Amino acid sequence: SKSLRLVLGDQLSLTLPILQNAPPGATIALCEVEEEGRYVPHHPQKIAMMLAAMRHFAADLRQRGYRVHYSTLDDPDNRHSLIAEAERLARRHGCDEIHVTRPGEWRLLKAMEARQAQLHPPRWHIVEDTRFFCSHRDFEAWMEGRKRPRMEDFYRLLRRRTGLLMDGNAPIGGQWNFDRDNRAPIDDAPPPPSLPRHRQDAVTREVLALVERRFADHVGRLEGFNWPVTRRQALADLRHFVAQALPAFGTYQDAISDTAPYLFHSRLSAALNIGLLSPGEVCEAAQDAWQRGEAPLNAVEGFIRQILGWREYVRGIYWHRMPAYKRENQLGATRGLPQCYWDGDTDLRCLQRAIEMTHDNAYAHHIQRLMVTGNFALLCDVRPAALCDWYLAVYADACEWVELPNTLGMVLHADGGYLGSKPYCASGKYIDRMSDHCAQCRYDPRQSVGENACPFNALYWRFLERHADQLADNPRMRVIYGTLDKMSAHKRQALRQQADTFLDSLTWTPPYGQGQHA
Ligand code: FAD
Ligand code: SF4
Structure with missing residues (x-):
């Protein structure tokens, strides 16, 4: 059998098993579709970041020798729904199977599972997303018997399991949490660093023009776009954050400024969520800064807790409680x-x-x-x-x-x-x-x-x-x-x-x- 490997817009990671295990000659598909761009009026910068990152990722895959099919929004044959477009491509490339990494959204997962039930090809195979610290199965095991799950308990388990900021079985610094040191108001804050400015190549510029044309009715300014759209740019943001902002991240974590949008925050969430960075490497970069004596423990622990704790925890809760959760x-x-x-x-x-x-x-x-x-x-x-x-x-x-x-x-x-x-x-x-x-x-x-x-x-x-x-x-x-x-x-x-x-x-x-x- 021959498989099409579908990579979604928030799965731009070379580490995905469907890429790592792709047989030589397999077709990798990335699809821009209207449906995903419009079901809420996404900010033009969000759409541009996603499309530019997808196009760069496709180019990177090609350079690494993968065979890539890329459907653009302007493609006249584009079916503009992920499922329909993937099946169209499978037929076109003579594939009887579609392999996809489990999507991050309940709606899409259900749509794909519904296609799995169909008897005729292409057959859908949904593969676990390995880019998180905690798998669905592990989270469900942790939840078992808990009436009131608490993030703090989950976080301590993951600290122990990963060894991040651990000294054997004890938390480094003798405490799990340094929040008491992390509540300084804005008045005391030093001037925050400014973000690195990313170069916009022809691919990014073309996407910006496309978004300006097609999504002009969406709220939000496109001007000033400065999101990372390649792994290299995302890594530059990570290095910059660790060197410039992490040392003060903890202390001013709760402060709000009238003028500085980012303060000492990392602005790494988008790159993490679309797969340009892995949560593991981000946490390790923060831990390394502490080990080198370049950032204090209250900052590094506070930062790691957001990613290792909150990010993994809310993901677990989402899948545990959907679809009823959305109606609460x-x-x-x-x-x-x-x-x-x-x-x-x-x-x-x-x-x-x-x-x-x-x-x-x-x-x-x-x-x-x-x-x-x-x-x-x-x-x-x-x-x-x-x-x-x-x-x-x-x-x-x-x-x-x-x-x-x-x-x-x-x-x-x-x-x-x-x-x-x-x-x-x-x-x-x-x-x-x-x-x-x-x-x-x-x-x-x-x-x-x-x-x-x-x-x-x-x-x-x-x-x-x-x-x-x-x-x-x-x-x-x-x-x-x-x-x-x-x-x-x-x-x-x-x-x-x-x-x-x-x-x-x-x-x-x-x-x-x-x-x-x-
Ligand atoms: P930093 O302050 O530098 O934190 C580091 C990282 O920790 C973030 O990049 C993020 O990956 C993670 N993180 C921090 N807080 C949370 C949290 N509460 N839940 C999960 N991860 C966290 N985050 C998203 O990534 N996507 C969303 O759609 C989103 N929606 C939110 C909606 C509301 C109403 C609130 C209150 C929070 C939301 N968050 C969301 C969480 C958080 O506000 C953002 O992750 C954070 O502001 C992103 O900026 P940063 O990268 O500078 O974060
Ligand atoms: Fe302060 Fe005005 Fe906001 Fe009230 S509304 S909290 S006075 S900025």
């Missing part, structure tokens, strides 16, 4: 998304800057996503589907397996606390402490009612009041509910009214697929 809405949120997420038109400075940076760069760091755009949506009762569509569309690193648990679970608490033990709701005081936004805002974070009151404050109390049934007994929320209980009825009434008036002043958009973005 345990706080009963009912609204669409505020219009400003799409057009940036808001006078809340922190929100406006987070959205603007997102539109400019297809990037916002974790604390902006969690504590600004996420927190705001949580406090406004935005429906999980509406918020998930936005996060999936606007970030270059957005893939459903990592986006959904973070948005629905961590941010919106829509899974009832399965992923995070308490909601990350916060008032304007928190944002004021961690950022330098408030000094430039028309609102005052110290006021809760009145014309100049920071909207986050009244929304915060309204949120706590509305969800007391589900949250007041949470041990981690007791102190704050104690404060709410002590508040006079008069003050509570004033806060409620302040919040409702503010919510009435916003414009709401329906989720994608049901309204104007369809």
Whole structure:
């Protein structure tokens, strides 16, 4: 039998078993299809990064002697759906089998499994994705019998298993976690480094022109595109991060800046998610920096925890809980998304800057996503589907397996606390402490009612009041509910009214697929 080896846009790794084991002469297929580019209105930079990386990867494979078929968006025969296009190519190249690495999205996996059931060729073979620390089987084994899985337990298991930052069976430094050292506000931060500028060759320039032509209706700026699109560029980003930003990564991990989009974050998520870098090599590069004495332990542990811990953990939860997970809405949120997420038109400075940076760069760091755009949506009762569509569309690193648990679970608490033990709701005081936004805002974070009151404050109390049934007994929320209980009825009434008036002043958009973005 003859096989077509299908490589998806987020599987650009030479280490894939379907490539490593490809018999000589096997056809490798990469397909650009409309369906994947449009099911949410992806940021033009995200589409350009993906297409440019795919085209470079195909060229690299050819140079290594593989036979490659590459379907472009402009190809007149293109069927514009992954499954249909792969089957077309299989027939065209006389292949009776299609080998593909397990996709990262439930929707696609199910579509492929449905094709496996068909009796006639081409027969689909789905091969495990080996690019993670933890396989699905291992994660399921770990989950067995656990009612409330916790990231921290999973992380410690993986530390032991990989030996990363371990001294025998004990964590280096005597602690698993140095978060207490990792909460410095922006005020103390030194100037952050700027990113390396990647050269754009003819392939990248052609993709940029194509995206400009075909996806002009999608929100987000293409200008200023500077994503890595080859492994070499991704490695340059990794080296740059380790040398320039990692030493301060831990200390300012939770800070937010009005001007610096990346601060001391790595901006490696997109390269990791499409396969230009492996999580193992990234963690090892950080550990090596610590061993050489070039980065402190609180930074290196904090960074490794994000990749070895959070990234692997949310992936496990995604596959464990799908498809029901996507429909969860345990706080009963009912609204669409505020219009400003799409057009940036808001006078809340922190929100406006987070959205603007997102539109400019297809990037916002974790604390902006969690504590600004996420927190705001949580406090406004935005429906999980509406918020998930936005996060999936606007970030270059957005893939459903990592986006959904973070948005629905961590941010919106829509899974009832399965992923995070308490909601990350916060008032304007928190944002004021961690950022330098408030000094430039028309609102005052110290006021809760009145014309100049920071909207986050009244929304915060309204949120706590509305969800007391589900949250007041949470041990981690007791102190704050104690404060709410002590508040006079008069003050509570004033806060409620302040919040409702503010919510009435916003414009709401329906989720994608049901309204104007369809
Ligand atoms: P750094 O701060 O430098 O962290 C290093 C790496 O750790 C990241 O590159 C990433 O691979 C990993 N990481 C960090 N935090 C998380 C996390 N919570 N979950 C999983 N991995 C993590 N990340 C995505 O890769 N894709 C997404 O679609 C995505 N959607 C998100 C949506 C929301 C609402 C939130 C709150 C977070 C989301 N994240 C997502 C996680 C995180 O915000 C991004 O990975 C991070 O901001 C990427 O920037 P960085 O590479 O500079 O990260
Ligand atoms: Fe954001 Fe409130 Fe600060 Fe304005 S005052 S920047 S709305 S937290």
